[in-house]
Amino acid sequence: MEVVKRLKALLKEISVINSSVSLMHWDQRTYMPSKGAETRAEALGYLSALSFRKLISPEMGELLETLSSKNDSTSLSDLEAALVRVVKHDYEKAKAIPPELYQKFVITSSKSQTAWEKAKKENNFASFSPYLEEILKLLREMVEFYGYEEDPYDALLDNYEPGMTTSKLEHIVSELKPKLISLIENLSAHAPIDDSFLKGKFSKHAQKKLSMKALKCIGYDFNAGRLDETIHPFTITIGTGDVRVTTEYKLSEFIASLYGTIHEGGHALYEQGISPELKWTLLDSGASMGIHESQSRMMENIIGRSYEFLSFFYPKIQRAFPKTLKDVPLESFYRAVNKVKPSYVRIEADEVTYNLHIMLRFELEKALINRELEVKDLPDAWNAKMNEYFGIVPPSDSLGVLQDVHWAGGMIGYFPSYMLGNLYAVQFFNSALQEIPELKKEIAAGKLSTLREWLKEKIHKHGRIYKPEELCKRATGEELSPRYFIDYVEDKFRRIYGL
């Protein structure tokens, strides 16, 4: 069909431009010399705008219109129908916002990030608050253009987790929160785990070799990617056959880097597993931020911090750092990397406390968007919730309300993806366990290929064809439910702490 061909050609154009944008981003954060920054920013601005203009072009509108009409859509293959459905959603979202408003939002977010960096450094929330207010104002306007059924916050959630709603999230939170708070209280009553041996001196060379071993072990394909250094680690897809991972090596601790690499590796496995059929279609990426995060958190935590995986991989870690670890038994190491401790900073949180950090942010940002909370009262609200959930109050806003870049960057509605990722991860893994009875044994033998094939078949290969909800039902037979996660953390951490 001629129209489908034209749509595919246009999507390929957009994808090729996006590929060049991705390569520029990767290069900017790995190898670009400092004096190239200004030129790069201009090039990125131009190419991103070009890609966006093509997405919202009248030609795109007409093609999607034609292909969505009843007569034409019946002759589409399943893949083509998905293509039309997903791209139409992208198109409508992009078209919904008047260009001037969007432009204003982009500029404000950019300025706001600079202001946030300074405010965080100087522990000065007041200097950042006018920016946050402006961002909230613009987002509230955008929400009206996007439209929503129940809650304005729904419109923002949909940007990161298509189909997710505030009420569904609240339902999850209400089930999960009390269980987690009570578990943390129980664990905190016990003697703390010794993890002092995780600090020391760890050469970059040894860390790099270990990171590469870990990536190979989980099945990352180095012929279709690479591992480089950066300051804020990320995974990026340049195109089919080229999915790159980055990490940061800290010389005084290797754990953050090792698990950071495995986390990114989980994202990368997802992208490497997407069907080549979806090449250049805009469907060749993850179904949502939450589903993406489920793949990284599964590798990092459910696999990477499991006793089974460590019984295979810990000897390699010991060989990498014999001075520090040769006398530390597996059991101690396993307990150390699973230590639960209420902390101020989200990105340092363990598996049990992590989701509470997210709930706190979800509740606050929802209240901000809905004008139930004023920006000036945000630091107090933050600290009150910290006290309520963890029994600790951050000593400064830099370690509290100013810690994350997301709000400064206009990414309100993003945080829940992290929690959803944790929940999806356990639910997916549970289904895999039922379908692969030998899975735990395989993991203990360093064999992750059966699991990877399962994930590829159930999740990876589909790219963005299915919405998260449908993907979850197809993979696990039911909707997302927090009870798998609750069972998982209760079981795992009660054992570790000997409750």
Next chain:
Amino acid sequence: MEVVKRLKALLKEISVINSSVSLMHWDQRTYMPSKGAETRAEALGYLSALSFRKLISPEMGELLETLSSKNDSTSLSDLEAALVRVVKHDYEKAKAIPPELYQKFVITSSKSQTAWEKAKKENNFASFSPYLEEILKLLREMVEFYGYEEDPYDALLDNYEPGMTTSKLEHIVSELKPKLISLIENLSAHAPIDDSFLKGKFSKHAQKKLSMKALKCIGYDFNAGRLDETIHPFTITIGTGDVRVTTEYKLSEFIASLYGTIHEGGHALYEQGISPELKWTLLDSGASMGIHESQSRMMENIIGRSYEFLSFFYPKIQRAFPKTLKDVPLESFYRAVNKVKPSYVRIEADEVTYNLHIMLRFELEKALINRELEVKDLPDAWNAKMNEYFGIVPPSDSLGVLQDVHWAGGMIGYFPSYMLGNLYAVQFFNSALQEIPELKKEIAAGKLSTLREWLKEKIHKHGRIYKPEELCKRATGEELSPRYFIDYVEDKFRRIYGL
């Protein structure tokens, strides 16, 4: 003026796309994983075509037309007038060839390169000759579309060296050739120079450090570029402030890599020195292949292989490879890196024999284009000239007529740039010597900044504003003349050989 603004905006679009193409090329030859190759080729094809389409677009035609008309052109600044003149030349060259013919040429060159690789490997000229015949046929067609005044070969020369003609080249050759042949005969009569100590084992790490030192010494700005590894070294500009050098380290010899890096460094200094005023204009690159080569050959040979430079830099080389070189005196090293020896392969040739390799190719390719030589007779013609100029005949076509990729790639008219580069280099350097009386002393002290500023002022900063001929006149006060080169090699090599 509105029209100038529109032209600049269009040139910026083209430049930004070209920047993304450059980054993709750089990445392809340094860090890209193998499975990304197919996607990359598609992306490069699309983006190159997009850039080309914008160059030959009706909009470009109209803008250039308007700005070239008398009424409008008088109000242009010098820079804007140059912009119109240079881009118009690009536009007309690109428009001259019917798209189908150009497409055929691109495909044929690509296939031909593959055939050439095989033919070279198997020493089988006959298997390559049909491809070369097809390329010549297409180029002869293209020549008719380009147009020329005297010789069809002029139209091809102009692609690489705007303004150069066959008759000018022949004039240069007729002066230079007998002098070089006679010099080589004289030098060959003397005892050969010992350079056995240049072979050995040289760690990649030490070579890399040395290459970086050499680049720093000539003034390459590492904040506006970087050094990476590749197989066939090249220099590439990603954009203003980002000019990258690549090199190859051979573990059994470091000389090729060191001088290769300095050579690329010369190209990079040129691009780093272009005026930021020319950013995003298509004028922000070298004036011609010959001028570009003059900058690389000056750094590699006139500076890099000079006694003065080595009296400063050789101690660093010795410290890099103490085992091999600590007992080799400067004088011996200097003589070794300047050894003159007729050889089969152009890229291994010394300063004296190099230009003869070029003359041979120039004479043969001109004869091929003009149907004065048939492809089937090319190997014999090659070997006859090798015998005439050097007194040696290659033992195989792989080491003879098949050694270079240029003809297979359709790049006929390119070779003379190398010779012109050598001549320009000496002529420029001579002018610099006259204007900077302390220059040789400065070089011996490792101080290259005065020379670099001179080159920047006279050559680099102008980008493509002036044609090579005008640039040469402005920099040296006269047209290109081979006598500076003749004096230089006669003086330098008679001394070295003690004649």
